[in-house]
Amino acid sequence: MAESIFIGGGGEGYGAPQTLLLDKANRHGLIAGATGTGKTVTLQIMAEGFSAAGVPVFLSDVKGDLSGLALSGSADFKLHEPFMSRAQTIGLELQYDSYPVTFWDLFGEKGHPIRATVAEMGPLLLSRLMDLTDVQEGVLNVAFRVADEEGLLLLDLKDLQALLVWVGQNAQALSLRYGNVAASSVGAIQRQLLVLENQGGTALFGEPALDLADMMRTRDDGRGEINILAADQLMGSPRLYATFLLWLLSELFEELPEVGNPDKPKLVFFFDEAHLLFDDAPKALVDKVEQVARLIRSKGVGVYFVTQNPGDIPDDVLGQLGNRVQHALRAFTAKDRKELKTAAETYRDNPAFDTAEAIQEVGTGEAVTSFLDRKGIPQIVERTLIRPPSSQLGPIDEPTRKAIMSISDMAGKYDKTMDRESAFEILSKRADAAAKAAEEAEAEEARLEEKEREFKAARRYDGGSTRKSSSRKSSDEGFGDALASVVVKELKGTTGRRLVRGILGSLFKGR
Secondary structure: OOOEEEEEEOOOOOOOOEEEEHHHHHHOEEEEOOOOOOHHHHHHHHHHHHHHOOOOEEEEEOOOHHHHHHOEOOOOOHHHHHHHHHHHHOOOOOOOOOOOEEEEEOOOOOOEEOOEOHHHHHHHHHHHHHOOOHHHHHHHHHHHHHHHHHOOOOOOHHHHHHHHHHHHHOHHHHHHHHOOOOHHHHHHHHHHHHHHHHOOHHHOEOEOOOOHHHHOOEOOOOOEOEEEEEOOOHHHOHHHHHHHHHHHHHHHHHHOOOOOOOOOOOEEEEEEOOHHHHOOOOHHHHHHHHHHHHHHHHHOEEEEEEEOOHHHOOHHHHOOOOEEEEOOOOOOOHHHHHHHHHHHHOOOOOOOOOHHHHHHHOOOOEEEEEOEOOOOOEOOOEEEEEOOOOEOOOOOOHHHHHHHHHOOOOOOOOOOOEOOOOHHHHHHHHHHHHHHHHHHHHHHHHHHHHHHHHHHHHHHHOOOOOOOOHHHHHHHHHHHHHHHHHHHHHOOOOHHHHHHHHOOOOOOOOO
């Protein structure tokens, strides 16, 4: 079994061969560079290397190019032609091969459906997803707390919508217990839920929810499964994309056991377009990412951020990325030059060249690289020719994708949605029971009023007085009618007001 992944080498003007040590691969990494400089190919060869070493991989395919991992490359394929001389230059005997791939898609079109429950997502990530204010996030936290206390499962968006209606109707009681729960905040959250639905968020939430074990499989031949999330359509909703990947990372952090420093990772997670995770993110969310990145390596998970500029990553997170591949950066503006200088300063200097100049000069498929050595220390930066991939460069066609999906172990497991009893169904039953009680009360009130009219008519007929004492009425009508009168008094008012007050019960009753 290989102990490292060969990333690239050199010829004249380049450094020593560069390898990523498997027992240091859970120390995280960075793949950076401007558009068109070769980041996708670097990601592809890393995924191949991890899979060959028996390490499962999760990555998002933003442009559709990475689906080629499922097919073997070939020397006569036009996209591979430029790589042939490079393989000879770096002394690589290139062996073409395909890799075990499972396709996933939040929308269930280009891969197997992938879902989470609302409860698993939690109020923090949902608040980020819906761009809620601090006050609105506080109300959402109250809603989740109440759902927990009331035993209301939150599985899909209609559960959350029903819960918010309940919260709005019981705002006064909730405010006494949890602080101000304003109807305006509830309304704002409901409007953001509508926006989320319009962006396709409904497809994300529900059951069956993803079983993390399905992301961490190895084939019978020992190779790790490469899980590819189709993200070309998902990128139309960048906040949904970033929040989903952060949720997946958080779930891995919460559920996986501690393994210390394994010989190789249990899973490697590539976070493409990583800047979307941090753009306008509140401090609480950035702190969560930093915490996960710092601690998840002890669970055996390596996280690799893929982005255009290292400056897209907060310093506290960037400082934890020990394995780095930096493709070319362009410095056309003063801001670009500042970011270039900052990127160069994050590497150990190589006396053979100026790092900032090298980052500007490397061509497509070249990079400056630095990986951790046996002691976990970053090596000096080197100029590197990135090796060619063994699998197909570029996307596969739709018939091939569908054929691969049809024989996958995941075929049929997540295709059909489940809708077991949860908050929506429970609250709907309470609403139906309340409405039925209100109808019965109205009917009883009408019956009593009709009896009252009949009684008055009878008194007029026999010439008696129409004045009645409470004791006389109790005597004439009996105990049951008197009790019904008390109930009617309690239910006095318009039908709409009674329904609103009783539709879902109070906070402390009705369970």
